[in-house]
Amino acid sequence: MKALCWHGKGDIRCDTVPDPQIEDPRDVIIKVSSCAICGSDLHLMDGLMPTMESGDVLGHEFMGEVVETGSGHSKFRKGDRIVVPFNINCGECRQCKLGNWSVCERSNRNAHMAAAQFGYTTAGLFGYSHLTGGYAGGQAEYVRVPFADVAPMKVPDGMDDEAALFLTDILPTGWQGAEHCEIQGGETIAIWGAGPVGFFTIQAAKIMGAERIIVIETVPERIALAKRAGATDVIDFASEDVFERIKEITKGQGPDAVIDCVGMEASGGHGLSGLLTTVQEKLTSTERPMALADAIKAVRPCGIVSVPGVYGGPIPINMGSIVQKGLTMKSGQTHVKRYLEPLLKLIEAGKIDTSSLITHRSKNLEDGPDLYKTFRDKQDGCVKVVFHPT
Known part of the structure; x- marks a missing residue:
């Protein structure tokens, strides 16, 4: 599949990488229908976050269609369209039970690294360095979503992707x-x-x-x-x-x-x-x-x-x-799951403008390296970049 990958400071490339596979019974694989470049992705591009490795797949604002589910997953079915919060939640640890989703104690595969930096671990994050678990991100054609039975939410039928996409983060x-x-x-x-x-x-x-x-x-x-x-x-x-x-x-x-x-x-x-x-x-x-x-x-x-x-x-x-x-x-990092349902209701009621900030759209991830630079340098009136890769 195609994906936007980090190869060093200022070096973002569109690479061909292996398709994701189910690794845990609670996983799902989604076919990405929309993804975006976030301002915090520029921290990675500019070399401000440690523990990035060449070839890491970027992106933590994404949504798409479920195409495969793990043997222990029952929340979503193939064909469901879901939004995926940028932080990954196990749903079982003390912090998740308190609703402090951004500091899940179990989802960061490199918890020892985060604890050494911050005192305690943070949640695992998609596409945001090995300090936060080294998970592949969503600026790609397909993504594996761990613990998919906890944080992701199904998008109501009839709701446009661009109305729902930013529930993932911003x-x-x-x-x-x-x-x-x-x-x-x-x-x-x-x-x-x-x-x-x-x-x-x-x-x-x-x-x-x-x-x-x-x-x-x-x-x-x-x-x-x-x-x-x-x-x-x-x-x-x-x-x-x-x-x-x-x-x-x-x-x-x-x-x-x-x-x-x-x-x-x-x-x-x-x-x-x-x-x-x-x-x-x-x-x-x-x-x-x-x-x-x-x-x-x-x-x-x-x-x-x-x-x-x-x-x-x-x-x-x-x-x-x-x-x-x-x-x-x-x-604090955002407790995304805490806000999904109330914010969805505000979107449905027309009380929040979710899409007029989008200035640049592309159907091709190959445009990603140039659009990263356009976004970083605030060229061509760029405020927000969204890809529709599939």
Whole structure:
């Protein structure tokens, strides 16, 4: 089969690789009907995540038709169309039983590696390094789905792929990012980044009742996307002082909560945070915490800092600001299964726009290497790339 594979920093290729096989009775094999490039895939492309190996199949946003089931699987039948959450869940460990799906204790085949890095293991992830289990991803014609009787969900008949595809990751990620802000109604929320995750975070904050949604962005296409999603104010960080503008908008009070939808690949940076980040990149890390630093500074005292953006290792942050201002920080990989059914109902009710962010589509995985570069470099107005390989 054809698949998009990692061969080193900046080197993504469309390879012919062996078809997946059933390895466990709970497995299913799906024929991929739609898959996407996620912003966190760029972390792999840019060499920011350790333990990648040449030939690893990429992709964790995918869905498709069940074509084979393991002998112990009874949830799905051949021909069912399913969406597959990016994290893999056993359904039996303590964390799964608590509903903390992103930290499943059993699905990461390299749990010892994750524990050495983070203290405890995280769940296994599709197409996202050997640190998270070394599972083949979904930017391919076929995928093996382990523990398929737990997290994946059947797509309702008549629902278009592009309406359902982002249930796999970025829609629940945006929702969880807003949910962490404990929005009750009437709040002011500031969001760094209006890419695909930011697009859904804005919609979620609006649905939850935020009165004012401030978005910090500089790419014209993403600014337009933010306004379409429901942003009330947009600050262009390339031409405006973000902190001063936020104080002006909030009459000196600051937002009730802030959300970092950017993560380790933030660009820009001003003043001391920009200087510290430049030094840190050269000396200690590839991660760039400008968005998070600005968010921590901008949020009001006793506010909430929500971090759905991905970070993979240590970064310097102003702990003094967190302590002295009495801030609460909430983060984590998304517990996708927790949100599948409620978000599906919102899609069916027409309350969430799931597809207008898609700017580039292809039926050929062979276009993948070029589209990865287009997405990374934000060329041709690219916001989101979706493949329909079969």
